[in-house]
Amino acid sequence: MDTIAIKAENFSHFFGQCQTLKNINLEVQRNEILGIIGPSGSGKSTFLRSLNRLNDLIPYSRVEGSLTIDDKNIYAAGTSITELRRKLGIVFATPVPLPRSIYENIIFGPKMAGVRDKKTLDKLVRQSLEDTAIWEEVKDRLHTSALKLSGGQQQRLCIARILALKPDFILLDEPCSGLDPISTMKIEESLRMLKKHYTIIIVTNNTKQAARVADRTAFFLNGELIEIGLTEKIFTVPKEQRTNDYISGRFG
Amino acid sequence: MFTNPRIEQKIILGILWTFTAITVFILLFIIFYILQKGLPVISYKFLLTNPIDMGKSGGIFSTIIGTITLTFGALLIATPLGVGTAIYLTEYTRENKFTRIVKFGSECLAGIPSIIFGLFGFILFVIKLQFGWSILSGSLTLSFMILPTIIRTSEEAIKSVPYIHREVSYSLGTTKWQTVTRVVLPSALPGIMTGIILSIGRSVGETAAVIFTAGSALRIPTSLFSSSRTMAVHFYILAREGISMPNAYGTAAVLVITILIINIAAYLLMNRFIKKYS
Numbered sequence: 001m002d003t004i005a006i007k008a009e010n011f012s013h014f015f016g017q018c019q020t021l022k023n024i025n026l027e028v029q030r031n032e033i034l035g036i037i038g039p040s041g042s043g044k045s046t047f048l049r050s051l052n053r054l055n056d057l058i059p060y061s062r063v064e065g066s067l068t069i070d071d072k073n074i075y076a077a078g079t080s081i082t083e084l085r086r087k088l089g090i091v092f093a094t095p096v097p098l099p100r101s102i103y104e105n106i107i108f109g110p111k112m113a114g115v116r117d118k119k120t121l122d123k124l125v126r127q128s129l130e131d132t133a134i135w136e137e138v139k140d141r142l143h144t145s146a147l148k149l150s151g152g153q154q155q156r157l158c159i160a161r162i163l164a165l166k167p168d169f170i171l172l173d174e175p176c177s178g179l180d181p182i183s184t185m186k187i188e189e190s191l192r193m194l195k196k197h198y199t200i201i202i203v204t205n206n207t208k209q210a211a212r213v214a215d216r217t218a219f220f221l222n223g224e225l226i227e228i229g230l231t232e233k234i235f236t237v238p239k240e241q242r243t244n245d246y247i248s249g250r251f252g
Numbered sequence: 253m254f255t256n257p258r259i260e261q262k263i264i265l266g267i268l269w270t271f272t273a274i275t276v277f278i279l280l281f282i283i284f285y286i287l288q289k290g291l292p293v294i295s296y297k298f299l300l301t302n303p304i305d306m307g308k309s310g311g312i313f314s315t316i317i318g319t320i321t322l323t324f325g326a327l328l329i330a331t332p333l334g335v336g337t338a339i340y341l342t343e344y345t346r347e348n349k350f351t352r353i354v355k356f357g358s359e360c361l362a363g364i365p366s367i368i369f370g371l372f373g374f375i376l377f378v379i380k381l382q383f384g385w386s387i388l389s390g391s392l393t394l395s396f397m398i399l400p401t402i403i404r405t406s407e408e409a410i411k412s413v414p415y416i417h418r419e420v421s422y423s424l425g426t427t428k429w430q431t432v433t434r435v436v437l438p439s440a441l442p443g444i445m446t447g448i449i450l451s452i453g454r455s456v457g458e459t460a461a462v463i464f465t466a467g468s469a470l471r472i473p474t475s476l477f478s479s480s481r482t483m484a485v486h487f488y489i490l491a492r493e494g495i496s497m498p499n500a501y502g503t504a505a506v507l508v509i510t511i512l513i514i515n516i517a518a519y520l521l522m523n524r525f526i527k528k529y530s
Binding site: 052054057059082083084085086089090092094096098099100108109112113161162165 | 346417419422425426430434435
């Protein structure tokens, strides 16, 4: 398989008159963790949500340029959005379990995709919860409400929920912004494990988190991609002054 | 006016307490009065035999059946229409001139006196479409009457489901219809049920709209086209024409108890539903 999994070429995004992404050119490699950093309003979440076309839900959203995933332009006519979203699972800033049991949260996606076999579903639940290292904590209460879990557990459940769809990509939109340091550490550990099988893009407001988990890091500012490169390079010898200013905390 | 804030607090509290007490008193007084007059009449025989001699003696069995059929019929028509409209208005369109007209229209519909519905149902269903005085005409008329309540409450219930739940559902690769039926509606169900229960209460107690459209036959209805008398209509006729005041109160008591039971059952049902997932 090609090592380049995602390729954005002159990709722009607009909400009505307002341009939120300006001519983004970047590539995401297979099985890497790409960190995206930048101040709020820099377009990093918008970029992430463009990848599985979640922005389509918002009125007056439109794109220009091309965004290719596995050599297919995902904005081309005839793209199956449901399949695309199954392939690129997303985890949001606040953990949002649906108001049902842990078990039902995990099987929601597969079930909607038509998986009915109880054994397959049971296996999926166990596998996804093990992959996010939460199985031991919840195996005895799979059928209790997911809302009773702690914030950190809920967020790992949300990751498990997308794993159950057997995605190729995991998109994380500030997944640890509401979590304590220990929960954050656990999630970061899971991400390092998951890297073996998935391509991961993590948007984070916490630059240190990008430094800890990302193989490469991209810096967004005002809808532009300022710089992308190996994480240790970005954090030690950035090419751009603005990148340096941001990561050393001079603005943003 | 008040110089001492503590006295002011006490006076306000006293006034508010009085208002609440008056409300509760009125409710209890009505229930107590009806039950006191009606309960002695109620027996198995009263519930399970048909009215004899225009209701002078005998029971109210056929009117209970009439009430149930009419209410059930009205719900059967109004629930899909109302919930469907609410889903369309909230999930499938954006707020625009058309949705505003629909909403305004349904609010106006809610304000129309029930006797006008009765007259309308009489002209359209009974006369024009030749359904006659029947369960069908009555149910259709009642369903129009409760439609605004169901639309309004369903709409509010659907709107109160957090947007992020829809986003999560879509992000897991669902279609719009799956998101609506599997995520939005289950969460909105308690609210939708409230609307339906309010509507049951209104249908069970309705007189004017029913008397014009379902008529007042005392037989047990045998088809959609039979005329039928509801408990509320029965009570009205018994009291108005002075046929039998004890039986009128008996009917009223059954009516009040029915509505109480419906409300309590709905309350319990909803609590159970909410507890299950929170």
